[in-house]
Amino acid sequence: MNTNKTKNGFCIIGCGRVGINLAVFLAQQGYRPAAFVSKTLESAQKAMDCVRGGAVFTDPAQAARDCNLIFITTPDVRIEPVCDQVAAAEGFDANSVVFHLSGALSSVILSSARKKGAATGSLHPLQSFVPYAPDAASPFEGIHMSIEGTDRARNLGQQIVTRLKARPVTIPTDAKTLYHAAAVVASNYLVTVEHAALTLLGRAGLEPDRAFDILEPLIQGTLRNIAARGSVDALTGPVVRGDEAIIARHLTDIDKKMPRYSDLYRLLGQHTLEIARKRPDFPEAADPGLVDLLKIKSD
Numbered sequence: 001m002n003t004n005k006t007k008n009g010f011c012i013i014g015c016g017r018v019g020i021n022l023a024v025f026l027a028q029q030g031y032r033p034a035a036f037v038s039k040t041l042e043s044a045q046k047a048m049d050c051v052r053g054g055a056v057f058t059d060p061a062q063a064a065r066d067c068n069l070i071f072i073t074t075p076d077v078r079i080e081p082v083c084d085q086v087a088a089a090e091g092f093d094a095n096s097v098v099f100h101l102s103g104a105l106s107s108v109i110l111s112s113a114r115k116k117g118a119a120t121g122s123l124h125p126l127q128s129f130v131p132y133a134p135d136a137a138s139p140f141e142g143i144h145m146s147i148e149g150t151d152r153a154r155n156l157g158q159q160i161v162t163r164l165k166a167r168p169v170t171i172p173t174d175a176k177t178l179y180h181a182a183a184v185v186a187s188n189y190l191v192t193v194e195h196a197a198l199t200l201l202g203r204a205g206l207e208p209d210r211a212f213d214i215l216e217p218l219i220q221g222t223l224r225n226i227a228a229r230g231s232v233d234a235l236t237g238p239v240v241r242g243d244e245a246i247i248a249r250h251l252t253d254i255d256k257k258m259p260r261y262s263d264l265y266r267l268l269g270q271h272t273l274e275i276a277r278k279r280p281d282f283p284e285a286a287d288p289g290l291v292d293l294l295k296i297k298s299d
């Protein structure tokens, strides 16, 4: 692919948790480390030491010019300005392939590189990274990594992800925001829902450690059921049974004792009712009563 013999190897711009881990495990898979640039020289030097190859650069455009594969692994807010800076200094050309690793942003923010003829894409590892430690297992192995971008970037992205022993998931560029929202709902909002459950148990008189011990088998069992049967069939409890009396009792107590959870309980209940309606065993006669009970009072 690279016709320019002087451009070879990969460059990391932003030598933090993801940048250094990526560099180490790409190098282990045979990709040639060529250049490291960071905000501070120390971080670029650390990356080079961890990888045991490449060279430290102070000018990101010079580093990018010397490489055919460029990863911008700065914090999200710095990706586009760094890309624009490198593009303005003629750091990219038609032989460059430029990736960032943000989950929240798409490759559209690399448009200044694309205008210079570069292929652009994003590779998002669904992983929580810690700083690289020698002898630590690869944080890429076995995880899923989403890929989007131009055809050439997607093709190369597939090869990179596969060689990192991760599993590629290709998504359309304009789906990146919803993809990231899904990850936030699945992970962060799961924490919010469990926190609410622990708070309700706390109000019921249980110590926080004990409360989690009590809930954990229920949480783990639910996750296993979703994995085995899908979210519709995994649903149990009063909404799918159409048990209006129990829901009414919950709401009376929550409204009285924990009113800040009143709206959350009702809103989650409305979405649970939508799932319940997909089940052949849902008693339809209970539907209007549940709709009424689960109306948010401030609406």
Ligand SMILES: NC(=O)c1ccc[n+]([C@@H]2O[C@H](COP(=O)([O-])OP(=O)(O)OC[C@H]3O[C@@H](n4cnc5c(N)ncnc54)[C@H](OP(=O)(O)O)[C@@H]3O)[C@@H](O)[C@H]2O)c1
Pocket (backbone or CB within 6 Å): 013, 014, 015, 016, 017, 018, 019, 037, 038, 039, 040, 041, 043, 044, 073, 074, 075, 076, 078, 082, 100, 101, 102, 103, 104, 124, 125, 126, 127, 128, 129, 130
């Ligand atoms: N952390 C995760 O779990 C995770 C997971 C998936 C995706 N990501 C994505 O990976 C990317 C990097 O995240 P991270 O967690 O590795 O961040 P990080 O640990 O904060 O590292 C970012 C690095 O970028 C460098 N930097 C900041 N501004 C720069 C600039 N203008 N030019 C060059 N280098 C600059 C910093 O340099 P100095 O050290 O020199 O100050 C820092 O080392 C982000 O897009 C993030 O969304 C992160």
